[in-house]
Every structure is written in C-alpha cells, then in structure tokens.
Amino acid sequence: MKNILILGAGTAGTMMANKLYKALNPKEWKVSIVDRDEQHYYQPGFLFIPFGIYQPEDVVKPKADFIPKGVDFHIAEIDKIKSERSEVALTDGRTLPYDILVVATGTVPVPEETEGLKGKLWYKDIFDFYTYEGTTHLAEKLKDWKGGKLVINLAETIIKCPVAPLEFAFLADAYFTDKGMRDKVEISYVTPLSGAFTKPKATAMLSKLLSEKGINVIPDFYLEKVDEDRKVLVSYDELEVPFDLLVSVPVNMGDELIERSNMGDEDGLNFVPTDKETLKSKNFDNVFVIGDATNVPASKAGSVAHFEGEILIENILSYINGQPLEAKFDGHSNCFIETGFGKASLIDFNYDTEPLPGVYPWPVVGPMGLLKVTRANHYGKLMFKWVYWHMLLTGKKLPVSGHMSMAGKVTA
Amino acid sequence: MDTTTMNGQQIEVNEEGYMKDPAQWTKEWANQIAAEHEITLTDKHFEVLNWLREKQAEGVSLNIRKVGKSGIVDIKQFYALFPGGPLKVSSKIAGIPKPVSCV
Numbered sequence: 001m002k003n004i005l006i007l008g009a010g011t012a013g014t015m016m017a018n019k020l021y022k023a024l025n026p027k028e029w030k031v032s033i034v035d036r037d038e039q040h041y042y043q044p045g046f047l048f049i050p051f052g053i054y055q056p057e058d059v060v061k062p063k064a065d066f067i068p069k070g071v072d073f074h075i076a077e078i079d080k081i082k083s084e085r086s087e088v089a090l091t092d093g094r095t096l097p098y099d100i101l102v103v104a105t106g107t108v109p110v111p112e113e114t115e116g117l118k119g120k121l122w123y124k125d126i127f128d129f130y131t132y133e134g135t136t137h138l139a140e141k142l143k144d145w146k147g148g149k150l151v152i153n154l155a156e157t158i159i160k161c162p163v164a165p166l167e168f169a170f171l172a173d174a175y176f177t178d179k180g181m182r183d184k185v186e187i188s189y190v191t192p193l194s195g196a197f198t199k200p201k202a203t204a205m206l207s208k209l210l211s212e213k214g215i216n217v218i219p220d221f222y223l224e225k226v227d228e229d230r231k232v233l234v235s236y237d238e239l240e241v242p243f244d245l246l247v248s249v250p251v252n253m254g255d256e257l258i259e260r261s262n263m264g265d266e267d268g269l270n271f272v273p274t275d276k277e278t279l280k281s282k283n284f285d286n287v288f289v290i291g292d293a294t295n296v297p298a299s300k301a302g303s304v305a306h307f308e309g310e311i312l313i314e315n316i317l318s319y320i321n322g323q324p325l326e327a328k329f330d331g332h333s334n335c336f337i338e339t340g341f342g343k344a345s346l347i348d349f350n351y352d353t354e355p356l357p358g359v360y361p362w363p364v365v366g367p368m369g370l371l372k373v374t375r376a377n378h379y380g381k382l383m384f385k386w387v388y389w390h391m392l393l394t395g396k397k398l399p400v401s402g403h404m405s406m407a408g409k410v411t412a
Numbered sequence: 413m414d415t416t417t418m419n420g421q422q423i424e425v426n427e428e429g430y431m432k433d434p435a436q437w438t439k440e441w442a443n444q445i446a447a448e449h450e451i452t453l454t455d456k457h458f459e460v461l462n463w464l465r466e467k468q469a470e471g472v473s474l475n476i477r478k479v480g481k482s483g484i485v486d487i488k489q490f491y492a493l494f495p496g497g498p499l500k501v502s503s504k505i506a507g508i509p510k511p512v513s514c515v
Binding site for chain 1: 476488497500
C-alpha cells in the first residue's frame with residue numbers, strides 16, 4: 001500500500017483529496033489529508049461580512065463534510081516536512097510517511113511583520129478582513145462608526161485575492177451611501193503598486209471606477225510602519241497617510257511549517273518554489289504544490305487553485321505511471337469583482353494574457369461581460385458560493401475550461 | 413519598439429525606456445539613466461545594480477522585499493539610493509526589464 005499525503009484541507013487540498021480518491025485504486029493507494037482546523041471557511045464570503053451582506057454563519061461548514069469517507073482525515077498541527085525521509089512529523093508526536101506529498105498549506109496574513117499594525121489599535125481602529133476574526137470584528141465596528149478617514153492599505157504586492165481590497169473599497173462606498181453618511185467618510189486606497197491593479201487594461205477600467213466613486217488612490221506607497229499614537233501610515237520613503245479607521249491587508253506569508261521545513265522561497269515569505277507549469281516542487285522529486293502555497297506568478301485565489309487542480313491530477317497520475325508530466329498550467333485566473341450597488345465586473349487572464357474586455361462565454365448561465373460592470377456578474381458572484389460548496393470543493397468538473405480561452409475576448 | 417543611441421551603439425528599449433537586452437548594458441548607460449533621475453551613482457549603487465542583473469539572469473522574479481534581503485542594502489537604504497519607486501528606477505538603470513508584480 002502506498003501513501004499520498006495532502007497537507008492542508010482548504011480549497012486546494014480538499015479538492016485534491018476528492019480528485020485523488022476518485023482517480024486512484026484504493027487497494028494500491030491510501031489518500032490522507034491533515035489540517036489543524038475542523039472548520040472550512042468560504043473565504044470569498046469574508047468580503048461581504050463587514051457590510052452585513054453575509055452573516056458569519058453563512059461562510060462556515062465542517063471540513064469533514066467535503067472529504068470522502070475513504071480518505072484519512074487527521075486534525076492535527078504539522079510540525080515539519082522531513083523531505084529527505086519522505087515523512088511528515090505532527091506536533092502530537094505522530095509521523096506520517098508518504099510516497100507522494102501534496103503541499104496545500106495556503107497563505108496567511110501576518111500583521112506582526114509590520115511595526116505598529118498588530119498593537120494597541122488592532123481590532124479597535126485597525127482591522128484585517130481576510131480572516132474570520134478580522135471580518136467579524138470589522139462588521140461590529142462598521143455598525144456604529146461615525147465616519148472619518150477610512151484607509152484601505154496593502155502592505156505587500158503579493159497577496160491573496162488581489163482584487164478583494166478594491167472590492168472592499170467599492171462596497172464601502174455603497175455601504176456608507178446607503179446609510180446616508182457617504183459625505184462623512186473619506187475613502188483612500190493606499191497601495192505599493194503603481195496603480196489600482198497590476199495589469200494595464202484592468203487598471204485603467206478600475207481606476208476610472210474608483211475615481212467615479214470618489215475613492216482616492218495613493219500608489220507606490222510601500223508601508224514601513226504604523227505610527228499608533230498619531231494614527232498614520234508611514235512608508236519607507238517617509239510619506240505619511242493619516243487614518244481614523246485602517247482596513248489593512250497585512251503581509252501575506254506561506255505557513256510557518258514551510259519555514260520550519262526549510263522549504264521556502266528566498267524572499268523569506270515561506271512560499272514553496274514550484275514549477276509554474278507542472279506544479280511539481282522545484283527541489284524535491286516526490287512533492288507537488290498547489291494553491292496559495294506555491295510561488296508561481298499567478299493570483300492566490302480559489303479559481304487558480306481550481307484550474308491548477310485539473311493540471312495537478314493529470315501530472316500526479318503521470319508521475320505514478322512513470323510518464324513525463326505533460327499537463328501544463330497556463331496561469332489561468334478568473335475573478336468576479338464586486339463593485340457595489342448590486343453590480344460586479346469580471347476578469348479572466350493567465351500568465352501571458354492580461355485581462356481583456358469582451359464577453360466570457362459561460363454555458364448554462366450565458367455570457368458574462370468582461371471588464372464591464374453588470375448586474376449579471378453580481379449574480380454570478382453570489383451564485384459562486386453554491387458552486388463552491390457543491391461542485392468546486394468536491395472536485396466536480398465545472399463548465400469552464402481549465403486553460404484560458406480567447407473566445408469572446410476583444411484584443412484590439 | 414524604440415531604439416536609442418549611446419556611443420554610436422543602437423540600444424533597443426521598450427516604450428517606457430527599459431532596455432530590451434540586458435547584454436547591451438554598460439556603465440555609461442547606467443550613469444546616463446541615473447542622471448535622468450537625478451541620481452549620482454556610487455559603488456553602493458553599482459553593488460545593487462550588479463546584484464539585480466545577476467538575479468534577473470538567474471530568472472528570479474524581483475521585488476523590493478528580496479532586495480531588502482540581499483545583504484547589500486535594507487529596504488530603507490534601497491529607497492535612499494533610488495528615490496521614488498526604487499525597484500522600477502534601479503531596474504531601468506540596471507538595464508533589466510521592468511519588474512512585473514505578480515497578481
């Protein structure tokens with residue numbers, strides 16, 4: 001009996017547990033998965049909680065509901081990967097051997113990386129919204145906030161779901177407008193990037209939208225520290241941005257176990273060096289990496305994990321059969337961008353093609369407008385929650401292609 | 413695509429003035445682009461530029477944090493050497509492509 005071990009039962013890991021269990025002969029392979037947490041969070045839903053659009057209970061379900069019964073599910077803290085011995089040590093003293101390892105340990109916000117972020121103002125005037133704790137505390141704060149300077153800041157360029165902070169800005173504009181207090185709130189979007197987004201066409205479209213909504217963009221601002229007493233953000237080149245309420249996207253890092261296992265990238269962010277096409281670890285033969293845990297130059301997002309999953313299952317099967325890894329991930333990413341007032345936009349891109357305008361052909365639901373703000377995209381985004389729980393996590397085939405398609409895109 | 417001439421040599425640059433082929437890089441190029449950004453290059457600048465060129469040649473995707481861990485400068489010193497957008501400015505001077513931030 002051989003062992004395939006998955007570390008992390010988030011979006012990517014759960015999906016791989018389902019795909020591998022279905023594809024492998026249970027007489028030959030035992031599939032196991034380890035996670036420290038019993039609860040699965042629908043992370044795209046965290047964005048909606050501060051504005052009362054989703055309630056906290058809408059985004060949590062037991063992980064065990066999505067893992068096949070024949071898969072061994074260990075709830076345990078992982079100490080380290082001992083790659084030279086092909087085994088994983090758990091902190092409770094147990095050791096899990098593997099023939100093939102799938103690292104799906106994700107990324108976490110680490111506010112401790114920035115001086116003054118997680119100090120006396122944390123969860124008083126400074127909040128994150130990428131964690132269950134952060135987003136639920138922020139929801140409480142917004143309920144009776146009287147207004148002032150709302151600053152949304154990205155501490156680093158590599159973050160999970162790079163459009164979420166923009167969506168937060170758009171939804172905040174709509175939320176305070178609906179409450180009749182938009183004139184009491186000054187919204188600033190402070191980013192280390194040179195503009196609202198990284199790719200030119202999407203940046204142009206999003207910048208226009210931000211300006212129409214009266215949201216100031218402060219680009220090229222690389223956060224050094226937060227001065228807690230004066231309530232200002234300070235950049236490395238000593239620019240300052242004052243705030244009354246700071247919604248922070250802290251530095252994102254891979255799990256600490258990657259550091260303990262000495263498997264991280266050289267920039268010290270604990271992301272695992274991964275072949276961007278085959279998704280095999282660059283340093284270890286029997287290790288594959290998927291989702292936010294990799295260092296591939298694609299978005300850290302559920303859609304990317306899903307598209308990677310279609311490639312990874314093929315490559316793991318090829319690896320088992322001693323064949324070359326021929327399936328290639330193209331960097332495909334696909335995100336709805338909620339823009340407030342019941343509308344949303346949609347972008348679809350990969351390593352080589354930036355988000356383009358046009359239409360996205362989607363069977364069943366019908367075409368969706370790319371780089372356009374439409375009501376249909378908003379319903380697409382809301383419908384995705386159902387798709388996530390019922391299809392994506394359990395590894396079912398979605399009616400969208402794994403590789404990015406140029407159909408419907410306008411290149412001129 | 414544009415070209416620019418330096419010491420009689422044709423140098424290919426992109427629409428933002430970044431060198432297309434890092435092999436065409438010379439110290440004269442570095443000094444001239446630095447001057448356009450009102451920077452006078454010192455040995456420390458060149459240490460950073462050489463490190464950037466080396467990493468770029470190895471296929472490493474560069475970001476400010478990585479430069480800060482290079483052992484040559486910390487992030488604060490990097491900003492002091494190349495004011496404004498330090499990675500964008502230093503990459504241009506180093507004759508390597510404009511770094512793309514990952515999305």
